[in-house]
Amino acid sequence: MEVLLVGNTDFITKQWIQHAFPQDHVVIAEREGTVDGNDRLRIVNMSDASTLAETLTTYEFDRIVFFSEDLTPRSDRDGDLGTLRRLLHAIRNGQTQMLMVSGPEVEFTYPENADVRDTSKSLMSRALEELCLYYARTYQIEVKIIRSPYLYAPDRNGVTAYFNTLFEQAESGALSFHERKSQKTCFLCADDLAELIYRIFDDWTADSEIFRIPNVSNFTYGDLAEVIGKAFPGMSVTYGNDRPQRYPDDDHALRLRYGWSPRYSLKQDLPPVLQRWKEARVQEQSEKHPIWDFLRNHSKPWIAIEIFITFILEELLRTAVQGNSQLGTVDLRLFFVVIVGTMYGLNAGVFAAALACAGMALSYASKGASFAPLFYDTSNWLAFVVYFVAGAVCGYVQLRNRENLRFMRDENSLLRERLAFLRDLYHDVLDDRRMLRGQIIGRRDSFGKMYAMTRELDEVxxxxxxxxxxxxxxxxxxxxxxxxxxxxxxxxxxxxxxxxxxxxxxxxxxxxxxxxxxxxxxxxxxxxxxxxxxxxxxxxxxxxxxxxxxxxxxxxxxxxxxxxxxxxxxxxxxxxxxxxxxxxxxxxxxxxxARQSMLVPGTEFLNAQAFLPKVLAANELKHDHMGDHLLLRVEDAWQDDGSRLRGAIRQTDETGVLQDGNVYVLMNQASEHELPIINRRLTQAGLHVTRVCDQEEDTLLAEASAQVAVETRADETPRNNAAPNDSASHEGGAA
Missing domain, CATH: 3.30.450.40 (GAF domain)
Structure with a gap:
């Protein structure tokens, strides 16, 4: 099946996917911190409505799981409501199983402030749930809602911004909580949530339901600070004065329905999480080099420094070779401009040309020349113009080559992405082909179901x-x-x-x-x-x-x-x-x-072997509430061989004789309140009938069935024993 994970997916890892959806193809809406994809895990960008609709149309998801932002304590991200509405609107006409995992805000109560029932976050969470239930009622979408405590992921060092902030504060030496010291924490391990999601989808029903995950850990924020303090000695802790919150007790609904209860606790998982976080922090600090980081983040000043150093070296070299007859003919300033423009582009080339012009002006000044002839004599401008033209042309050529290279690199990247998309699409088609082939051959669908229906309809x-x-x-x-x-x-x-x-x-x-x-x-x-x-x-x-x-x-x-x-x-x-x-x-x-062979000789009445199955079939229709019937006993039906009786009943009614020798009429789709009308019609035809009650009918049918079975076996016995008797007579004759 195709599964889409949307919303607060920071805690999701490949191991989590293997646990929650072991046999499914999973697509995750792109988000900061999302894990990389593999053969069964794809990351897609669904930031806008058009991309969301296109993705839902392309993949045709069978299951969608939406994770609320409220699963992270004090999250500053918004946009849940709009994203969820677009998602539900896009799947409203499909056969999609929708599961929403919301935070604990809706379940919180405030014992010390009985008048406080809702907060801004609880109102937002309730709005998310109401939106899901509205689409479930209006468009028959299969929706289930899980109210969960805050999530943490041990495999990703707590993963949420909340825990990262706590660890960074503890590292700096001052840890601060908004909650009181005695306030009980409310956290759930993401691995427990994966197990619950797997069991819910494995036993999915079409009814809209809301479940609450219990908070079984007796772990306060004071205990949390104590555990963090052991990893950061000397840390100071301050607590806030937020209203005490209470999370409801376990209602055992999930344990009774799915056999599930939380197995992990934050108290046990937090020490190894802290240790891994500190190790990752040390490795991150060791990989930092201030000089290289500065150069990597400030490339333009570094280029300017390189150009200045090269210019100084060029001027020193020019001074050193000034008396050389061969090297003196080479314009080193022009060579400097060409090199800089070719290496660093248009802006650097123009900047190098300006430096070369400044160097030439200073060399004129060092020889005692006046600047007035330099500016008023246009023939002296030629060297300056050549420097700027050379820097601009070389820089433009380098810039154009760089743009061409970037264009080719982007085009290759797009081709790789398209190739990867087509490869994934090809594998999806192959998987769908295998799945459909298995359905056709192995399941009671398609041809298999048609064959089963044909067998059931093989009835005379x-x-x-x-x-x-x-x-x-x-x-x-x-x-x-x-x-x-x-x-x-x-x-x-x-x-x-x-x-x-x-x-x-x-x-x-x-x-x-x-x-x-x-x-x-x-x-x-x-x-x-x-x-x-x-x-x-x-x-x-x-x-x-x-x-x-x-x-x-x-x-x-x-x-x-x-x-x-x-x-x-x-x-x-x-x-x-x-x-x-x-x-x-x-x-x-x-x-x-076969009609003539079913009649009693000389009459229009069915014999017991033919009439009994029709009565039994009528009883089966009545038992399954698909029809009704009346069984009537006719007292004087033998007077005219049944012609008078056949003229007084409908074509869909049947007349027959059972083992007691009486004639019966099976009135199909006739009920007891219609009996007076039937009696009146039969009385006008000179017939007297008596209704057979249900108990008498059952007894009569049981006796008739047993008698028919005995007669059938008796008819078959002579045929089965014909060969031995014949051979015995032949032997006797021979003797």
């Missing part, structure tokens, strides 16, 4: 298919308001066969198709109807199952979420309905072919 009894279809669609598509209607042979009515649990009010048990002509027309032509106009009292989606060229079954989704009104969901709904259509058409064809 329509009543069982209705139950399986509702359950599969709820699991796959995520809706909870599916319904299945069966169309009668005349094509006038649609009868409800099954529906999602607890959605009876959304579906009418019988619908006149002429009232839904637009839906029927869309199903006959395109196979799918979508309620794009959001018309009231109409389902959001409807798909048809056609058998023998006619509409036989309609599958509807009564309500849909806003994120389900898109082309992706439409295609997925169509695919699912296509799988169901193939299974239902196969079941209808089988039932039509």
């Amino acid at each position: 009894q329509p009543q069982k298919l209705y139950h399986t279809t509702i359950r599969i669609m709820q699991d796959t598509l995520g809706g909870d308001s599916f319904g299945i209607y069966r169309i009668d042979n005349g094509g006038r009515f649609a009868r409800l066969m099954a529906a999602s649990p607890q959605t009876e009010s959304l579906f009418s048990k019988s619908a006149l198709l002429e009232n839904y002509a637009n839906i029927v027309m869309a199903l006959d032509h395109g196979g799918l109807w979508v309620n794009r106009n959001l018309e009231q009292n109409l389902p959001m989606y409807a798909a048809g199952v056609h058998a023998d060229g006619k509409l036989a079954v309609v599958i509807v989704l009564a309500k849909a979420q806003p994120d389900q009104m898109n082309l992706y969901f439409q295609n997925l709904f169509t695919i699912m309905c296509g799988l169901v259509e193939s299974a239902m058409v196969r079941a209808f064809d089988y039932e039509d072919v």
Whole structure:
């Protein structure tokens, strides 16, 4: 998974990443002091909103952890609220798990000042939490909040600016606290937080929750000063008069939920932290050289000094070779200007030319020449002009070469960064490819899930298919308001066969198709109807199952979420309905072919072997709250071989005979309050019926199931024993 760490990430190290996210790819928002990246750890700059949005779009993070500035005591950094809002706004339409770790400010109480409930920092912390919860409610973002004590990281010498300031004060000999001596400290080791974050993501739920990490250390600021004082003998300590703060006691929620409790304490970790800090300080001091630091930080004065020294050496050399006939012809001042301009650039070249001109003027003066002819005679200006032109040209050439070199270096740096980005992107693509391949082959997703659904739909009894279809669609598509209607042979009515649990009010048990002509027309032509106009009292989606060229079954989704009104969901709904259509058409064809073999000879009643599974399937629908039914016993149904009974019931109802010899009617999607209407209709047909209560129905079905099982085994036994009997008779005949 891709993980983004944002906010106060100063304490994060590679070891911390290995502990909290051992199998994930981690990206850290760039911040001062952030550790370097490796193959699974990347540092990105997300300082502005555009870069943040681009990064979130590029990586598509599965998990985001936001660390508040309040995790560092007395932090002077601001900007948490704006950064968090931009972050939440950027992920509001994604499937991202968001975890925010805030400081202890919200939990602090002040026993000596009961009227004080909030401070500026507690208000800011509460605003951060409210912002997270608002986005969780509004955009269904999965958010969890951890209220943690202040953090320290032993591997990074305490790492926070707070501890660095304390150690520097102690080194100078005077340690100062704002808190009172008896005030209890409130710190948590970053390694403990890593373990908790790992366990929370490992057992993640979609509910928004707030957890509080307990402060189990009984360690006061006086004890803290005592431990620091042992590392810095002779240190003086002063305490402040801040209001005493109290952190709530452990509520054991994290221990009961995740089996987690803090293992480390500041009292034990502080001595080795101090020792490592002192060793690093000594090494840092030993690496400092005042002279080289001065020269490194003051390069321009050093260049000026070099030019002055070179100018003096040039003048001494010129004086020494003045009588030499060969060397006297060489203009050493011009040579000096060319060298300086070539080495140090335009400004240094012009400065060297000015020194050369000053040297020439002084040489004229040393010979007793007057300055008036020097200025009024333009022919004497030529040497000065040559010096300045030579210094400027050489300096310009050197400056241009330096700019070209810098440009090439920057371009190479950009190419390296682009190459590194493309390499990381290539590795990400390979990782995603491996992950997706594993999902396709090894998990119950994609082809694996399609295969499992096809196996579940391999059923020849329509009543069982209705139950399986509702359950599969709820699991796959995520809706909870599916319904299945069966169309009668005349094509006038649609009868409800099954529906999602607890959605009876959304579906009418019988619908006149002429009232839904637009839906029927869309199903006959395109196979799918979508309620794009959001018309009231109409389902959001409807798909048809056609058998023998006619509409036989309609599958509807009564309500849909806003994120389900898109082309992706439409295609997925169509695919699912296509799988169901193939299974239902196969079941209808089988039932039509095998219908005569299922009837009691000479009647229209199903025999016990065919009628019993239909009643059991109706019971299963009722048990899962997907449907309802009535089982009625008909007293005088044998008078006309059942033709009168078949004319008085619906097409979706079934008639059959059980082992007691009585005729029963299975009224699908009929409830007890509809029984008077059913009795009136059957009485008009000259039939007398009695409702079978639930207990009697269970007993009757159990006896019938046992009897059918015995008869089935009895039918199979002669076939299994046919070969031995035949061979015995042959042996007897032979004897």
